[in-house]
Amino acid sequence: MxxxxxxxxxxxxxxxxxxxxxxxxxxxxxxxxxxxxxxxxxxxxxxxxxxxxxxxxxxxxxxxxHKEGRQAHYNPxxxxxxxxxxxxxxxxxxxxxxxxxxxxxxxxTVPADATEIEVMGQQWQWSFRLPGKDGRMGTTDVRYISPENPMGVNRDDKHGQDDVVIESGELHLPVGKPVKVLLRSVDVLHDFYVPEFRAKMDMVPGMVTYFWMTPIRTGTFDVLCAELCGSAHAQMRTKVIVDEQSEYDAWLAQQKTFAELSGRNAVTKATYRSGGK
Structure with missing residues (x-):
């Protein structure tokens, strides 16, 4: 009993x-x-x-x-x-x-008017790429990845020159606009996860996975890696900030394009090799 x-x-x-x-x-x-x-x-x-x-x-x-004298019945x-x-x-x-x-x-099923952005995961940081003024992102290839080109953007693709590249920084998104998030990994399995977004997907080396979403409220949200990716897995964090359109436009105008970053990196590399300052 x-x-x-x-x-x-x-x-x-x-x-x-x-x-x-x-x-x-x-x-x-x-x-x-x-x-x-x-x-x-x-x-x-x-x-x-x-x-x-x-x-x-x-x-x-x-x-x-159990009761004294009671016998169980076999019922196969x-x-x-x-x-x-x-x-x-x-x-x-x-x-x-x-x-x-x-x-x-x-x-x-991604809406036709969704803007594409790209998230790159690697041990142990996040990098992002957004389309420039032409509204299109350039092509990429793992063969192009280098310290000066962490996203592997094709330098010969004219659509990639004005792409906004954010290495180890925060991602901003406009509220109320659908976004298709393209996911890539440089090294091992990662998983781009923002709990408040209720959407995530594994990032597999050699593949481009995706999900889409429409932010419905502004705020600052933590980005986590939801796939065990190494010893610093727990520290693989950054922020996604959802802005009103005017605030997003102001932030976007301050970011560097791939062409600007490539030129700066080339100058820095040449200066280092020549021993200058």
Missing amino acids: AVAIILLLVAVGSVLFHIYSPWWWTPIATNWSYIDHTISITFWITGVVFFAVIAFMAYCVFRFH ENKKLEWWLSIGTAIGVAAMLAPGLFVWHQFV
Whole structure:
């Protein structure tokens, strides 16, 4: 009897702790409220199943506890029960998968008016590239990556000359504008993750992965790496700042283009080699 009561208390306490827990998601900052809804559906389905299983265990402990003279019956098959369990499991799994498939379709369907930006991950820093005045980013290749060209921008591509390159700095985005985030990695697996954005994706060397989002409120948000990437993984951080359009334009005007940075790096390198100051 005591064991059955303890099992029920564990089940009820676990569900209540989840409902009234002080630890919850950070306030959302993008259009991906669908992610929150999908997680909530999954929590409720798994919570109901969890409670049902524990309650059934408690019932069995109470109903079939040992009594002197009682003999257990051997019942190797129960087709009716198997059918009910199979159908119930199928419905539960479908109820969890269907919202996820719906959200995934939206997740990979990028709006036509989304602006492309690029995020580069490497041990242990973040770099960013934004389109310049022509609205297009130049092509890249890992063969072009060097200390003077950390993003591997193609120097022969005219569209890349006015690209804004931010190495180990903060990323700014305008509020209310859809953004397609192209993700690349120089060395190992990384994962660009901003908890408030509810959107993230692995960054795989040799591939360009992506997600898209629309920031819906201004603020400063922490960027984390959500993939164990080495000894300084926990320190691989920076900030994303979502601005009003006027503030974003003012910030963007102060940034250096790839052409400007390439010229400065070339001068610095030549001066170093000649021993000048």
